[in-house]
Amino acid sequence: MFWKRSSPSRVRVLMYHKFSEGRSDYLTVTTSQFRRHLGVLAEAGYHFITLQDWLYHIYQGLALPPRPVLLTFDDAYVSNLTLAYPLLKEFGARATLFVPTAYVGSSSGWDEQAEELLSVEQLGRLNPEVFELALHTHRHLNYRNTSPDDMATDLRACVDFFVEHRLTFVKALAYPYGGRPADPGHYEQMLRVFRENNIQAAFRIGNRINASTPRNIYDINRIDIRGTDSLFTFRRKVAFGRLF
Numbered sequence: 001m002f003w004k005r006s007s008p009s010r011v012r013v014l015m016y017h018k019f020s021e022g023r024s025d026y027l028t029v030t031t032s033q034f035r036r037h038l039g040v041l042a043e044a045g046y047h048f049i050t051l052q053d054w055l056y057h058i059y060q061g062l063a064l065p066p067r068p069v070l071l072t073f074d075d076a077y078v079s080n081l082t083l084a085y086p087l088l089k090e091f092g093a094r095a096t097l098f099v100p101t102a103y104v105g106s107s108s109g110w111d112e113q114a115e116e117l118l119s120v121e122q123l124g125r126l127n128p129e130v131f132e133l134a135l136h137t138h139r140h141l142n143y144r145n146t147s148p149d150d151m152a153t154d155l156r157a158c159v160d161f162f163v164e165h166r167l168t169f170v171k172a173l174a175y176p177y178g179g180r181p182a183d184p185g186h187y188e189q190m191l192r193v194f195r196e197n198n199i200q201a202a203f204r205i206g207n208r209i210n211a212s213t214p215r216n217i218y219d220i221n222r223i224d225i226r227g228t229d230s231l232f233t234f235r236r237k238v239a240f241g242r243l244f
């Protein structure tokens with residue numbers, strides 16, 4: 001959906017991981033928390049956009065709605081489908097799933113409390129009006145410590161996975177752990193790998209609100225939403241990006 005007038009709205013990107021019916025922790029929000037989050041956003045006049053909407057805006061100048069917000073879920077947990085999906089649908093919201101492709105159908109082995117991840121079949125059956133798929137590296141790598149050659153191999157493995165399984169995806173990446181190379185030379189090499197592989201955007205954490213056309217498309221900020229946050233904290237994070 002596109003609006004006629006171009007809007008200078010800044011873009012908020014919220015980062016979620018797991019959902020639970022009753023237990024919250026910093027990576028897990030409960031369904032009742034998530035319902036309240038969606039309610040707060042809808043009441044405040046935010047419009048849920050897709051990552052593809054935003055890329056059309058950035059690369060082709062198509063307008064965004066006022067107060068755009070992009071919901072992103074890292075790691076593609078089964079709970080994204082079983083618990084978050086009904087609420088997304090109820091609120092007319094959508095979310096981008098960042099999928100570590102080597103772990104599809106398995107569990108989050110890098111995690112202290114490993115949880116079940118969506119299978120290829122489940123990914124293939126997701127409602128495309130609600131979910132879009134994007135990259136989260138193949139092996140959930142921290143790119144801060146990954147050589148450019150290994151990044152290139154890893155990115156190609158992600159793309160091959162989506163193509164092989166005929167899954168529609170957006171060529172944008174969320175850095176696992178928010179990790180990018182600290183060394184400027186290494187960072188430049190990563191950008192070269194991204195350009196060679198036609199990666200269109202990359203997301204860190206950062207807890208800031210983005211310009212509608214970010215200065216560095218490979219350094220987009222997301223706001224870290226935690227199950228340990230109160231609703232007051234959630235509102236502050238949405239309003240300001242970070243807490244003061």
Ligand SMILES: [Zn+2]
Pocket residue numbers: 074075136140176177
């Ligand atoms: Zn992750």
